[in-house]
Amino acid sequence: MTSERKTMETVPLEGTSPFELRVDLSKNVSESTVKKALETGDIGFLHSFTTGSAVDGPGIRLVAWTAGCQFRCLYCHNPDTWNMMNGMAVPLDRATSVLSKYGHGLKVMSGGFTLSGGEPLMQDRFVVRLMSATKAMGIHTALDTNGFLGERLSDAELEQIDLVLLDIKAWDSERHKHLTSKDVGPTLDFARRLSQQRRPVWLRYVLVPDLTDDENDIDQLAAFAAGLGNIERVDVLPFHQMGRSKWEKLGIDYTLSEVSPPAHELVERVCEQFRAQGLKAY
């Protein structure tokens, strides 16, 4: 066994937290291994695993956080996940073996497995193979994504994902670009496609005072979401400062250091805007 492979087989996976700063965990993985991993999905680059999550899909979840993201959200609480090489290289068969250990417990707790990030679809082949293997074990699968790379999944591959947690960061295209560095168009196209395919979706919206709380924008997003017909619920996620120290440690300019979490009244106002369109919002 090569030393590269040995590291992949022995790096500890379980019980870690996405709030732990992780850098350079794959710095010794060769370029050719990374290229092949992305083409085949034989290896995934994972930031961490969390057990017992109650907020990343129905029931109690095992969550794997992928490394690599093409967005640069101003409020990102895990900027160490932007770089895929910060994650640990995990062979697909090792990831599925971890899942099989938790399978029974996850089913008993009406939960399942959630792949989050970072942006999982940066590693779309790994996502498809891991989700397919998970579903074959009878475990509910959820994908938390910004949707920008949704076109990488075929219709048949989408069937392997029981629930999409779709993060729409902003409705207005200029605001979205300012907030994330990318266009909102591909995300909205993916939302429309999921609607056409009648795939279940939970919409996620991070609420930041003075950044993503524009009433008119939210009204338009809520109307769009309601028109899709497949949004089972909306999670309004209040901005928090738990990621600030990561920005500081990574030496990246953090522009939201003075921003407070939204007041309860603001969260309720935004939830009501979604509810006014007939959606369940929490």
Ligand code: SF4
């Ligand atoms: S999409 Fe998620 S991981 Fe990527 S920058 Fe935005 S908040 Fe961070």
